[in-house]
Amino acid sequence: MAADEVLSRERILEAAEDVLRRFGPQKATVVDVARALNVSHGSVYRHFASKAALRDAVAERWLARVSAPLEAIARDDGPADARLRQWFDRLIEAKHRKVLDDPELFETYHRIAMDAREVVIAHVDHLLDQLTRIIADGAAQGIFKTTDPIATARAVLDATARFHKPAHAGEWRDPGIMAAFDGVWKLVLAGLKAG
């Protein structure tokens, strides 16, 4: 089958996302994905060993859309305080947009991610790693005072949970949410500078 020959991981994932959006995570099957691609389900299984592996890859792709654009900020070498704020602004904007633009689609992906525990843990580790690099840069630049950038990154991520953790998604329509973030940001920044 000609379609099979050019069947890439990427194409399967795109079709899987489409199927999941249409049928929901409970009803969608590998057969649905194969049908959408006009290939046999064996062809899909050649790339993903199980429905769970395909689900994990969809969750990973979804979460990477949040973390990947933040990587450039973590890699930059500008002043760490400005980069930290920029990192949070982008993270919060991406998260809030996901929830507010299409709450139903967000709910679908969120449920998929909740079943892909390892993928979520890896995603949070990735965010923590980006934060740690920015904070370590800040310590090297003399802007932040910390002897343990990993622990500090974890504290900063925890202190801002209300603004990026899906458990708080219901509060993100509140018009005062970014003013509230600004209050936490000032407190956290003062803490980072004072050490």
Next chain:
Amino acid sequence: MAADEVLSRERILEAAEDVLRRFGPQKATVVDVARALNVSHGSVYRHFASKAALRDAVAERWLARVSAPLEAIARDDGPADARLRQWFDRLIEAKHRKVLDDPELFETYHRIAMDAREVVIAHVDHLLDQLTRIIADGAAQGIFKTTDPIATARAVLDATARFHKPAHAGEWRDPGIMAAFDGVWKLVLAGLKAG
């Protein structure tokens, strides 16, 4: 009826809590509460105008069990940094105990509280008021630097959300949760002292 004569608000609330625990918030009725007290439902309505008023009073009583013991810490005149930590330790201990001791009962009360929006808002305002007084004391004592204790109190409450907001209750069994709080506490305290 003799029982009616000594029927107090307090006795009705105790019976209502008992009925809610047994039947759940959906099924429990004012008639069930009256039956448990061996009085007419009219007697209950003399104290609470509606089922909603009774539900609100139950939610209020439940939330007051968290905030009332904190009041002494807010009123104290010792060093504000120690009081602030004590206030959070007590708040977090009370919240975690509620959830971990009897998750089902917590779920019941939580659902009641979620329907009593005004009561929850008043409860959070009460906590914010206690926090504001401690932070204002800290500013007067020269321990904290802030010109707006209300805004600072709100930022401190937001920054610690992961440890006391029911949205995070699922994370409170994590054995590392108090070490995580300690990390946030250090960051927040440094921020409060630096201003």
